[in-house]
Amino acid sequence: MIPPPNAPVLAPPPDPLTPARDITHAHFRAGDQVVVLKGVAGGELWGDAMRVVAPSWHTPTDEDGWRLRDATGGAQTYLTAHPRYLVHLSRRCPDCLIYLRAMEDRLLPKYAAHNALIDCGWYATTALGQLVHVADARGGR
Numbered sequence: 001m002i003p004p005p006n007a008p009v010l011a012p013p014p015d016p017l018t019p020a021r022d023i024t025h026a027h028f029r030a031g032d033q034v035v036v037l038k039g040v041a042g043g044e045l046w047g048d049a050m051r052v053v054a055p056s057w058h059t060p061t062d063e064d065g066w067r068l069r070d071a072t073g074g075a076q077t078y079l080t081a082h083p084r085y086l087v088h089l090s091r092r093c094p095d096c097l098i099y100l101r102a103m104e105d106r107l108l109p110k111y112a113a114h115n116a117l118i119d120c121g122w123y124a125t126t127a128l129g130q131l132v133h134v135a136d137a138r139g140g141r
């Protein structure tokens, strides 16, 4: 189904790829530049670029996560994310590139007719600064 041009995106497209990603906590290190993919802008994937700061417990999944610094985050400068939300910007590693390409293949054709920035709405931030993917938020906490 192809939506008409300029149609508002009413529901986020499903994102089965991020929850299924098999990436270890040790894949990332303090100082790495990463991006959390959040949508599409001008025919390219769009997201929030951040720097990995330190290991930190990701409470929504009860697994090891990473503390991130978002230089443009304002009140939410520091966030904790699960490793599978992160893509390396500073290193071109196969693990992250495979995921990036898969996300491009899935999303870019959907929004080829859009020039606006599209936030797919996959992520929320808790009051305690924990970044949560919709797939990890289910089951309600």
Ligand SMILES: [Zn+2]
Pocket: 027, 087, 088, 091, 093, 095, 096
């Ligand atoms: Zn990587």
